[in-house]
Structures are given as C-alpha cells and as structure tokens.
Amino acid sequence: MKHIGDVIWFCESWTDRIVCGVISNIILGKGYEVEGNVYRFGDEKSFIGTCPVAFDNYWETEEEARFAITQRNKKRIEKYKSEIVTVQDLVNFPLINNFGSEEYTDYEAIQAYKERATELGFVLQEK
Known part of the structure; x- marks a missing residue:
C-alpha cells in the first residue's frame, strides 16, 4: 500500500494518457486521490487538479505503467x-x-x- 506523498503512475480514463501524480488522500476500500503537478513533472507527464485512482490501476514507474x-x-x-x-x-x-x-x-x-x-x-x- 502506498502512502500520502508517494508518486504513482496511472492511465487517465478520459484521455488514455499515462500520467503521474502525488497521493493526497487514501479513499478507504477504493483507491487514492492523486494531485497532478505539472510544475514538478511537466505537462506531458502530469495533469492539473485531482483525480481518483483505483488500488488496482496504478504503477510505481512510467515504464511499468506503459508496459501494463x-x-x-x-x-x-x-x-x-x-x-x-x-x-x-x-x-x-x-x-x-x-x-x-x-x-x-x-x-x-x-x-x-x-x-x-x-x-x-x-x-x-x-x-
């Protein structure tokens, strides 16, 4: 299980982009709330705002996410x-x-x- 402040990679369902963000909240029994950070990671690697990410839909690295x-x-x-x-x-x-x-x-x-x-x-x- 990941912790608040950890960086995870996932696929945005509405754009099919593989992006990363920082876990800002844990949604018990469901997943994580993730904040994008385009200033830290860049426009191509992150997003603006927050996004829910299911426990079974994230990866540790960009390469793992792309492969999966x-x-x-x-x-x-x-x-x-x-x-x-x-x-x-x-x-x-x-x-x-x-x-x-x-x-x-x-x-x-x-x-x-x-x-x-x-x-x-x-x-x-x-x-």
Missing part, C-alpha cells in the same frame, strides 16, 4: 477481433462501439476493426 497498459490494450484488441468473424459482424461492429465520441472513443475497437477488415480482404484507405 500496452498489454491491456492488446488483450482488448484481440477480444474485439474475436467478435468480428463475418462480413456482417464487420458491418455491425462500428454501430455498437464508440468510434468517434471524443473522450469516449474506443481506440482499441477502431484498431481491431481495421485489422480484422484487412484480414477479411478489404483494402482500407487512410485519410
């Missing part, structure tokens, strides 16, 4: 791809997943869609 998030995203892509077996599945997939909803956009769903479309023989044109 990359592995999580690969699993999500594979799960999505397993849902797309036929052309009909491919047509329906973007209708049930968020492809263009700002902070709700599911980039792993988009990646899975593109990969499976290519595997099914479609030639995708990137803009």
Whole structure:
C-alpha cells in the first residue's frame, strides 16, 4: 500500500494518457486521490487538479505503467477481433462501439476493426 506523498503512475480514463501524480488522500476500500503537478513533472507527464485512482490501476514507474497498459490494450484488441468473424459482424461492429465520441472513443475497437477488415480482404484507405 502506498502512502500520502508517494508518486504513482496511472492511465487517465478520459484521455488514455499515462500520467503521474502525488497521493493526497487514501479513499478507504477504493483507491487514492492523486494531485497532478505539472510544475514538478511537466505537462506531458502530469495533469492539473485531482483525480481518483483505483488500488488496482496504478504503477510505481512510467515504464511499468506503459508496459501494463500496452498489454491491456492488446488483450482488448484481440477480444474485439474475436467478435468480428463475418462480413456482417464487420458491418455491425462500428454501430455498437464508440468510434468517434471524443473522450469516449474506443481506440482499441477502431484498431481491431481495421485489422480484422484487412484480414477479411478489404483494402482500407487512410485519410
């Protein structure tokens, strides 16, 4: 268990950025309240304000966080791809997943869609 004042790394759910912050409070049974500090860590590594972080969603270092998030995203892509077996599945997939909803956009769903479309023989044109 971490303590108030410790620095942790986590993935912001609304931006998918891996950032760090300083634990300012412990939320019993749930996680930590973390304060960003862009002056100490820089704009690219931290955030402004406070953010709740679950006990199972933080890492000690940036490298550990990046590795864990990359592995999580690969699993999500594979799960999505397993849902797309036929052309009909491919047509329906973007209708049930968020492809263009700002902070709700599911980039792993988009990646899975593109990969499976290519595997099914479609030639995708990137803009």
